[in-house]
Amino acid sequence: MRKKGIDWKTYPCGEYYDELITPSGNARLAARQLANHLASQTPEELETRQETAEATIRQMGISFTVYTEEGNIDRAWPFDIIPRTILAKQWRVTAEGLKQRLRALNMFINDLYHKQDVIKDGVIPEHILTQSKNFRPECVGVSPPFGVWAHVCGTDLVRDDDGKFYVLEDNLRVPSGVSYMLENRAITKRVLPELFENEHILPVDDYAARLFATLAALSPRRIKRPEIVVLTPGIYNSAYFEHSYLAQQMGVELVEGSDLVVGDDDCVYMRTISGMDRVDVIYRRIDDLFLDPEVFDKDSVLGVSGLMRAWQAGNVALANAPGAGVADDKVVYAYVPDIIRYYLNEDPLIANVETYLCHDDEQRAYVLANLDKLVVKPANESGGYGMMIGPHASKAERARFAKLIEGNPRNYIAQQTLKLSTVPTLVGHGAIEPRHLDLRPFVLQAKELYVTTGGLTRVALRKGSLVVNSSQGGGSKDTWIVDR
Amino acid sequence: MSLMMLSRVAERVYWMARYLERAENTARMVKVYANLLLDLPRGVDLSWYTLVDINDSSEAFSERYKNRDERNVIKFMLADDTNGSSMLSSLKMARENARTCRDVIPADTWEMVNELKLFAEDNMQQGLNRGHRNQYLNNILKACHQFSGLFANSMNKDAASEFIRLGRTLERADMATRIMDAGAAVVMSAEDASTNISQIVWGNVLRSLDAYQPYLRKERAPVNGAGVTRFLLADKEYPRTVMFSMSRLAHAISRLPHGTDARKIALAIERQIVRYDGYDVLGENFREFMNEIQLELAKLHNCFAETWFLLEPATAD
Numbered sequence: 001m002r003k004k005g006i007d008w009k010t011y012p013c014g015e016y017y018d019e020l021i022t023p024s025g026n027a028r029l030a031a032r033q034l035a036n037h038l039a040s041q042t043p044e045e046l047e048t049r050q051e052t053a054e055a056t057i058r059q060m061g062i063s064f065t066v067y068t069e070e071g072n073i074d075r076a077w078p079f080d081i082i083p084r085t086i087l088a089k090q091w092r093v094t095a096e097g098l099k100q101r102l103r104a105l106n107m108f109i110n111d112l113y114h115k116q117d118v119i120k121d122g123v124i125p126e127h128i129l130t131q132s133k134n135f136r137p138e139c140v141g142v143s144p145p146f147g148v149w150a151h152v153c154g155t156d157l158v159r160d161d162d163g164k165f166y167v168l169e170d171n172l173r174v175p176s177g178v179s180y181m182l183e184n185r186a187i188t189k190r191v192l193p194e195l196f197e198n199e200h201i202l203p204v205d206d207y208a209a210r211l212f213a214t215l216a217a218l219s220p221r222r223i224k225r226p227e228i229v230v231l232t233p234g235i236y237n238s239a240y241f242e243h244s245y246l247a248q249q250m251g252v253e254l255v256e257g258s259d260l261v262v263g264d265d266d267c268v269y270m271r272t273i274s275g276m277d278r279v280d281v282i283y284r285r286i287d288d289l290f291l292d293p294e295v296f297d298k299d300s301v302l303g304v305s306g307l308m309r310a311w312q313a314g315n316v317a318l319a320n321a322p323g324a325g326v327a328d329d330k331v332v333y334a335y336v337p338d339i340i341r342y343y344l345n346e347d348p349l350i351a352n353v354e355t356y357l358c359h360d361d362e363q364r365a366y367v368l369a370n371l372d373k374l375v376v377k378p379a380n381e382s383g384g385y386g387m388m389i390g391p392h393a394s395k396a397e398r399a400r401f402a403k404l405i406e407g408n409p410r411n412y413i414a415q416q417t418l419k420l421s422t423v424p425t426l427v428g429h430g431a432i433e434p435r436h437l438d439l440r441p442f443v444l445q446a447k448e449l450y451v452t453t454g455g456l457t458r459v460a461l462r463k464g465s466l467v468v469n470s471s472q473g474g475g476s477k478d479t480w481i482v483d484r
Numbered sequence: 485m486s487l488m489m490l491s492r493v494a495e496r497v498y499w500m501a502r503y504l505e506r507a508e509n510t511a512r513m514v515k516v517y518a519n520l521l522l523d524l525p526r527g528v529d530l531s532w533y534t535l536v537d538i539n540d541s542s543e544a545f546s547e548r549y550k551n552r553d554e555r556n557v558i559k560f561m562l563a564d565d566t567n568g569s570s571m572l573s574s575l576k577m578a579r580e581n582a583r584t585c586r587d588v589i590p591a592d593t594w595e596m597v598n599e600l601k602l603f604a605e606d607n608m609q610q611g612l613n614r615g616h617r618n619q620y621l622n623n624i625l626k627a628c629h630q631f632s633g634l635f636a637n638s639m640n641k642d643a644a645s646e647f648i649r650l651g652r653t654l655e656r657a658d659m660a661t662r663i664m665d666a667g668a669a670v671v672m673s674a675e676d677a678s679t680n681i682s683q684i685v686w687g688n689v690l691r692s693l694d695a696y697q698p699y700l701r702k703e704r705a706p707v708n709g710a711g712v713t714r715f716l717l718a719d720k721e722y723p724r725t726v727m728f729s730m731s732r733l734a735h736a737i738s739r740l741p742h743g744t745d746a747r748k749i750a751l752a753i754e755r756q757i758v759r760y761d762g763y764d765v766l767g768e769n770f771r772e773f774m775n776e777i778q779l780e781l782a783k784l785h786n787c788f789a790e791t792w793f794l795l796e797p798a799t800a801d
Contacts, residue, residue: 061583061598227488235584248587259490273489273643273792274741 043430262306
């Protein structure tokens, strides 16, 4: 093919693993056609495609909400047209690892709310439970269907410079992003249709059907068409777009707390034009503490009074179950490899990032002595908030974190700064440079397990940045699992 | 038919349809009006401000503007944020409502309403500018027609579809009475109500409701006040007449649960129109009649709200 665009031999991989290009400037197997295609495009042509993609995003109304002091801004979804590719053979192994992990985590959560063997057998220390912010005593003794608590899990994977995937975190509360994964594919098909003709790129669009099947399996009533709803905090939530998108894709109702009511029979009903209609399964996208003002936050207007009663009585299924977040804790994370061995008697297929627990005296001493090299994270935050990236932090910031850690060691973990992998990304005027990225696949579990084909690739659009969160300057890309 | 529909969603679908219809009507009205003004002879006291009157918006207008000139009226009608009925406000409200009921309307609706709102906003200067206004408004009108096609052809005939019909049809009937009312007012106020002026005004009333050609084909008679008002009120075959709207409403209502009261009101309006015979003298009596129908339509809306939208059914059944 005639080269008029980028010459990959000059692409600066640096010390990082690049998802598309090898250090010697050749395309990796899964990226061959893509790299050739990009090289055949002039910067102007690429720029035009990128503009088309952005116009498409605006037209499709794909947005996310950013909270600022001036109010909420509905921003167009930041997207880069160059996909990230993964070989199908490698993906299959990774997917097995993700299933293994969620299976073990669900057994762990179920154990914590019942016999707590995992503590009795000394696999995890008791204080992890007693000091957990997300352990819900209200859930003790409840037995959700199949013993599964986390039905939808978003697992963040990163690749280090050794080219291997590592799990960075397990999101078991209300993980979001899957709608963007689906929309990214829809956009890419519009913008780079020619590549789909010649390449076997595995489809992603069965997610909604799988989610529906997962939710339907949880219905307490054995009826042909259980009533499933998506419960959203409303239009001002940053993920509202996704809530609405998923409801629409599954053909179920998108409800707000005020649409639901718990009757004297401890069943959940929704207010409809023809009266009250019984609800079987609630895919809730609001946090535990807002679910039910009777039990949790008394001032919550997002939730439904009596919802916990209905759930405890087994009259309605909640996905994810309340209390599932107990395993979504960066301290528990450090024990997941042990948890997998304990419950499944298997070795973990995907490794953790090496993690130091600050409640352990020896490990804390190491962390405090090496703050300039480590990433420090609070145990219970999400969205990249409240963390410190040592090599990028100022002296004052490191001192502040040292104090925070000493004040509440249980609440902090530290990890080695990863050499996060990169991917070619458009950086303006059709120029291509490497940018860091991660991957969030979504894993479903009810009776069966399912992993998305690939996942949501998030990319840090600022040069050198490691922060991929969309609220903090991150963008996203389509993820291609390529079968060759 | 699936009757499963959240009250809140039913209300949003209904308002989405009303606002889309309102945006379309406003766009058409401005377009027709620009033409009308070119045709009227000197000495006829017709100003752009009539458009503000038609929409009962004189108060909101005077809060914003002093001058009742073309530029201000057009701005107020098309672009003004403070005017809840302006074309752009209507499109924004349609978009907000569509955004919160995406799961029950055809998937393309959201994309199209989003696109239309962006187009209307980004190109507003064309709408305000005389030279490009016609083209701009035509583009808006074409986009509005696409929604009707989408709703007619790409949607289950379910409750959502009926609520779209309710919203659109009620808005349409209301607008028809307002435009006829304004037509009567203009003709009455003309110093010399010659046949010529009357014909121009009623011709444009027809155009404002996209009814010029249908009227001519159906009536096979020249345009005159009695013929036009009778057609726009009582004709049973043209979709934008009040009569047609009422029978359509009654049908939609009958397909929804608990609609007895609402249906009674729609049928009562039909009977009022059948009994009316004041077409030959289009004076204060006619305007009073238009006003009565508008009040009945408001009553109908309230009945919809009580029957289907309010979140008060406290007991499970």
